[in-house]
Amino acid sequence: MRIRTARRSDLPLLxxxxxxxxxxxxxxxxxxxxxxxxxxxxxxxxxxxxxxxxVAADADDRPVGYLIADPVDGAAHIEQVSVHPSAARRxxxxxxxxHLAAWAxxxxxxxxxxxxxSHVPWNAPYYTRLGFRTLTESELxxxxxxxxxxxxEHGLDRWPRVCMRREIPRTEPxxxxxxxxxxx
Numbered sequence: 001m002r003i004r005t006a007r008r009s010d011l012p013l014l015x016x017x018x019x020x021x022x023x024x025x026x027x028x029x030x031x032x033x034x035x036x037x038x039x040x041x042x043x044x045x046x047x048x049x050x051x052x053x054x055v056a057a058d059a060d061d062r063p064v065g066y067l068i069a070d071p072v073d074g075a076a077h078i079e080q081v082s083v084h085p086s087a088a089r090r091x092x093x094x095x096x097x098x099h100l101a102a103w104a105x106x107x108x109x110x111x112x113x114x115x116x117x118s119h120v121p122w123n124a125p126y127y128t129r130l131g132f133r134t135l136t137e138s139e140l141x142x143x144x145x146x147x148x149x150x151x152x153e154h155g156l157d158r159w160p161r162v163c164m165r166r167e168i169p170r171t172e173p174x175x176x177x178x179x180x181x182x183x184x
Contacts, residue, residue, distance in 0.1 A: 001092055003099045006053035006066060011044045014055070014066045014082075021082040028120065030159060039080065044068070047079075054099055056083070056092040067096040069103075073141035075165070076104035078114040094130055104168055111167050115147055118160040132164040139165075 006014065018038035025033040047053035047068040056065035065083035069076045078100065083092045101112055114132070116123040124134065140148070144163045151161065 001056045001058060001064070001087075001090070001095070003054055003056055003095060005051065006044070006048045006055050006063070008045065008048065010055055010063050010066075011041050011048070013063045014044055014053075015039070015041070017063065017066060017084045018080070018082050020084050020086075024085065024122070025120070030117075030120075032155065032158070039068075054096060056087070056096055058087070065092040065096055067100055069100055071107075071109065072113060072143035072147070074109060075111040075113045075141075076100055076107075076109050077143070077147070078112060081114075093126070097130060101166070101168055109168060111165050113144060113163065113165050115144070115151060115161055115163050118162045120159075124162055124164065127164050127166075130166065132166040135163045135165055139163075 015038035022034045022036060025031070044053065052070065053068045054066065055063035058064050064087035065081075067081040068079045070079050071077070078097065081093055081096055083096075097112065104112060112132070114127065116127060118124045118134070128134075135144070140163055148161070148163065151157065
């Protein structure tokens, strides 16, 4: 699998991935999540045009997972990351997240953030394994508070939700070379 920028022709497939990725919520009694509509094409296209939509593509270059992100309060906020169940458990979600971390580091963003269900095994427990930590109420930025309020308006608070954060390590600039080829 390779990670690449989403193309306009990918967008309907991203909706299909989202629908399929929602199905496992049905077994947890979260049918409203399973039945929720995927992001509309114009919204996905906005992420694509902004350069903040990536796909995990199979050997035929067909997307089997995707991630969209927003800059929020100096961090890269994962708006959505989904993998088709047929491609699950292959590290695609974590690879997409690592790709976003590299993108964010290049832009000197401080962290990755996300909101998620706290008790769904493939949500908060999964992200904890990937290095995210749950934020306390006092740690929430204004942008995260706004996102949580919008989620509550959409009924997502029927189930416990949390905000999570993973710091992006600051890298030191590499050694500079002089004209003689020796390190300074």
